[in-house]
Amino acid sequence: DPAQPHAAGIWVFEDLSARRRIAVDLTPREREIAALLIEGLTSKLIGKRLAISPRTVDVYRARLMKKYQASSTPELIHKLLSA
Numbered sequence: 001d002p003a004q005p006h007a008a009g010i011w012v013f014e015d016l017s018a019r020r021r022i023a024v025d026l027t028p029r030e031r032e033i034a035a036l037l038i039e040g041l042t043s044k045l046i047g048k049r050l051a052i053s054p055r056t057v058d059v060y061r062a063r064l065m066k067k068y069q070a071s072s073t074p075e076l077i078h079k080l081l082s083a
Contacts, residue, residue, distance in 0.1 A: 024067045033060040034080050037073065 026034065036046045043061065047054040061073065070076035 026064075026067070030060055030064055030067075033057060034064055037061065037064075038077055038080055 032050060033046060036049065043054040043057040046057045065076050068076055068079045070079055
């Protein structure tokens with residue numbers, strides 16, 4: 001039916017985490033920081049959004065850079081997107 005193209009579809013949701021392993025284990029806060037870095041936010045904006053100090057954001061960024069062996073923020077973002 002062109003009016004309802006998804007009416008006959010069957011939706012299946014499957015946990016793919018067992019098949020697709022994450023190379024680096026991140027804490028929930030590191031995941032938050034990583035997601036906001038990918039969005040292009042600065043430490044100051046991330047700090048405001050999460051109600052933490054920009055310096056704390058920088059500490060988390062440094063941890064992420066160490067875990068992903070990145071020497072700069074653009075390299076970190078590239079590695080986060082390709083992971």
